[in-house]
Amino acid sequence: MRIDPRQIPDGGLTLSGSLPVVDYDLPPGETQGWDKIRYDLHLVRTGKEVTITGTLSSDFKITCSRCLDFIPWNLNIKDFCQVLQVEEDSLLDLTPLIREDIILALPLAARCELDGAGRCPYSGRVFTPSDRDDFAEKRRATVWRDLDRLKTEN
Numbered sequence: 001m002r003i004d005p006r007q008i009p010d011g012g013l014t015l016s017g018s019l020p021v022v023d024y025d026l027p028p029g030e031t032q033g034w035d036k037i038r039y040d041l042h043l044v045r046t047g048k049e050v051t052i053t054g055t056l057s058s059d060f061k062i063t064c065s066r067c068l069d070f071i072p073w074n075l076n077i078k079d080f081c082q083v084l085q086v087e088e089d090s091l092l093d094l095t096p097l098i099r100e101d102i103i104l105a106l107p108l109a110a111r112c113e114l115d116g117a118g119r120c121p122y123s124g125r126v127f128t129p130s131d132r133d134d135f136a137e138k139r140r141a142t143v144w145r146d147l148d149r150l151k152t153e154n
């Protein structure tokens with residue numbers, strides 16, 4: 001997303017719309033249907049500086065680290081804020097800044113919300129309390145057990 005600082009009027013400029021995810025070189029990760037990033041930004045120019053504040057949001061599906069199904073995810077950045085220096089009225093490139101904020105806002109391990117009975121609303125699978133929080137732990141434990149087994153076999 002490039003902005004011409006000469007087009008920012010004295011009272012500031014409000015921009016909103018959506019950006020294609022493909023232009024942002026985001027890690028594909030375990031997502032599905034991630035095609036756009038909505039933005040709502042306000043730009044204010046003060047001399048050689050442009051302050052950009054606003055929000056970014058996106059809806060897509062992401063793999064639940066518990067049941068490995070795709071679950072709906074809403075990524076929401078409520079406090080996007082950047083200050084850029086204007087250099088000889090060249091275009092301001094917001095792409096790397098937007099990209100970075102989005103990467104930071106991606107969940108490390110997305111998880112579905114289980115209902116009171118421990119049922120995943122998407123996969124319908126029921127998790128007992130011991131399954132609920134230590135899925136990653138268990139996977140790790142399995143890896144170690146398999147390694148141990150390899151060692152003893154050899």
Ligand SMILES: [Zn+2]
Pocket residue numbers: 064066067068069071111112120121122123
């Ligand atoms: Zn789930």
